[in-house]
Amino acid sequence: MIEEKKSFISWPVLAMMSFVTVIGFDDIIYNFANQGLGVITSWIILLLLYVIPYSLMVGQLGSVFNHEGGGLTSWVRGTSGDRLGYFTAWTYWAASIPYVVDTANAVVVGFGWLVNGNDSMEDKMSNSMFALLTFCVFLAFIFLQRHFKKSLEVLSTLGGGAMFIMALLFVFMTFASLFMPNGHIETQPMNLGAIVPKFNLHYLTTIGLLIYAINGAELVAPFVTRMRKPQKDFPKAMIMLTVMTIFLTVFGSFSLGVFFNAHHLPNNLKMNGSYYAFQRLGEFFHLGNSLMYVFAVTQIIYMCALLAVLLDAMTRMLISDTGKQFMPKKLTKLNAEGLPINGYILTTALSAFILLLGVFLPEMNDIFNWLLNLNGIISPGVTCWIFYAFIRIRLDSRKFQSEYVFIKNDRMAVFVGGWCLAVTVIATLFGILPQDAAYGSSLFWHELIINIVGIVVLIGLGFVMPTLAKREREKEMN
Structure with missing residues (x-):
């Protein structure tokens, strides 16, 4: 009986586990740059009307497919068959x-x-050198991750905790x-109007990055x-997660409004905002750049740890979690050490392609912003599979029974899904429109075109792979 108790996870522990994966300081910076202090209202609305039901749906899906590990691909495969399961795995990988x-x-x-203690790298370095260094970092971790994978998983956990503390x-x-004598708020006027977002086309283009931040x-499904009692304890964990997320996003965004004028934000805030924030905080408390350096190391x-773990996990997930009939054997082949080398090569090639798309943008800041915004398109697109799978299990709730159920009434559950x-x-869809370029400008059309090209190539290859696999089998039969 004592052994059984040790295996249970309490709801506060589960809430903390999910909190580290859901939100980070950079997520607050990115969305503050998009919406200013109006993002406070956006966070509250999104977290109450979207994140809570989203988290609870995930709980039921994890409970239904607990024998398959609760992965997103297994949820779609379990409700809609192997082919759609494969395509979910591909889009999940492509989004990575x-x-x-x-x-x-x-x-x-x-x-x-x-190295510099400031943002001078942006002025000193060319776009091509920035892209080349990024690719070199990428390649280094492709080669190093197999040697340091376990230690880097520990480092990523420690780094995530340290980032939360920062x-x-x-x-x-x-x-x-x-509360100090020289304390003041940069954003003026700081009133109720300052935290109400402007609901226009630009606002609609920024919702995807909000969802990207909180998915x-x-x-943890x-x-x-x-x-011990999933029906009662899981909702408690998700509500605790939401409360903590609201605290960090709302007060974090307000804190940024103290050091930055939300009505006139720096153009490069997404790329350098985290460093600017700790630099200004250190200056106020007469600590110089010390807080900024601590944050930079963190x-x-x-x-680095996240990159190494991601590179291994995403490639292995694609290779191992798709039906053999949908992928060419060359891509699924493992070497003597059990590593999917050809899968790594495909990952590297597509990453180089994405970097090449962005290298012709006018400035380094544009490259950073464009890559970030591309995540705000593809990542929410993959999240759609979660709600699709949830709707499918609730349309046939007798077949897909679970220990934990979100909303007992099936019709209401389908409506919320x-x-x-x-x-x-x-x-x-709105995220495809560029966020950081004036509508109709040459930069706007440039980013819109490479957004569409990037999506078509990354997702389109998923349709090509089954055809290549089929031709491979036909050749073997002949």
């Missing part, structure tokens, strides 16, 4: 390509701040600064069946 390239970008930016430190120190709850460790799916589809 811009993410790992963006992560490698962040490593280069972090080293720039660590975010909390920023919030608490910012509020403390307001990831599906990673397999643990729902390890709770960021580099976390991003449809609501979340509609919001995500709208966010994905």
